[in-house]
Amino acid sequence: MTSHKNPSLTIRSNGSKGPRLPFELQPIMRLDTGEVFAHELLFRGERSEGIWKVVDRAVLEYFRVKNRRSLPTFINLDHGFLLDTPDRLLLEVMEHNQVYFELSEELVSADVFESVSMKVNRLSAQGITFAIDDFGSGLDGLSRLYALDRVACIKVDGKLFQQAHKRKHARESLRSMVSHWNKSGFLTIAEWVESPDLMAFAMETGFGLAQGFQVDAFLQDQAHRESIKKTDKIAVGDQLATTQ
Numbered sequence: 717m718t719s720h721k722n723p724s725l726t727i728r729s730n731g732s733k734g735p736r737l738p739f740e741l742q743p744i745m746r747l748d749t750g751e752v753f754a755h756e757l758l759f760r761g762e763r764s765e766g767i768w769k770v771v772d773r774a775v776l777e778y779f780r781v782k783n784r785r786s787l788p789t790f791i792n793l794d795h796g797f798l799l800d801t802p803d804r805l806l807l808e809v810m811e812h813n814q815v816y817f818e819l820s821e822e823l824v825s826a827d828v829f830e831s832v833s834m835k836v837n838r839l840s841a842q843g844i845t846f847a848i849d850d851f852g853s854g855l856d857g858l859s860r861l862y863a864l865d866r867v868a869c870i871k872v873d874g875k876l877f878q879q880a881h882k883r884k885h886a887r888e889s890l891r892s893m894v895s896h897w898n899k900s901g902f903l904t905i906a907e908w909v910e911s912p913d914l915m916a917f918a919m920e921t922g923f924g925l926a927q928g929f930q931v932d933a934f935l936q937d938q939a940h941r942e943s944i945k946k947t948d949k950i951a952v953g954d955q956l957a958t959t960q
């Protein structure tokens with residue numbers, strides 16, 4: 717399965733002088749209404765050495781310009797890049813666009829983790845919104861959650877989500893965590909929602925939002941049906957026009 721029909725975005729690095737960087741905008745859907753709530757920006761170019769610094773920098777430069785997109789954008793941030801980036805730039809991005817910065821699950825030393833947490837707490841106190849990415853994988857999700865003063869969103873790792881689906885105990889445990897997070901005001905996202913069964917499971921578990929191939933397929937079907945409806949209307953309209 718591919719998600720090549722999702723919207724794409726090309727960002728020029730280094731202002732307009734650098735190479736074109738291709739991105740996919742993967743939809744994050746509201747499970748109650750089936751509407752697109754936001755997109756996650758996913759780099760789809762060649763992953764050569766040192767590319768992430770170029771990509772992350774280009775993304776921030778792009779989003780420091782006002783109203784780039786009408787819906788919120790989820791942006792992945794590497795720990796090293798987050799530490800190296802001046803607060804001012806991140807604040808400017810937040811001021812001009814609706815973004816959620818995803819905090820990586822990448823394993824780091826206790827010192828780096830401490831520095832990242834301090835920086836995130838300083839920035840979130842100034843209104844920057846952060847999401848915990850891949851909760852349940854890599855760097856412990858609970859330690860990320862407990863080290864931070866404010867988190868806007870928790871994205872549950874796709875593998876953990878799919879595994880929980882298979883086991884009764886895990887299902888119950890995930891359901892109670894999600895319910896607690898919802899009550900605490902976090903946005904909750906199920907990742908790797910890749911089949912109708914998993915979509916139903918995400919709903920049962922109480923997730924507010926979902927992301928993955930099944931979501932992409934659902935939205936593409938919906939868009940297809942909308943376009944058929946429109947074409948039908950035009951055809952009917954044409955007939956009316958010719959019979960009058």
Ligand SMILES: [Ca+2]
Binds near residue numbers: 756792818849850
């Ligand atoms: Ca992510």
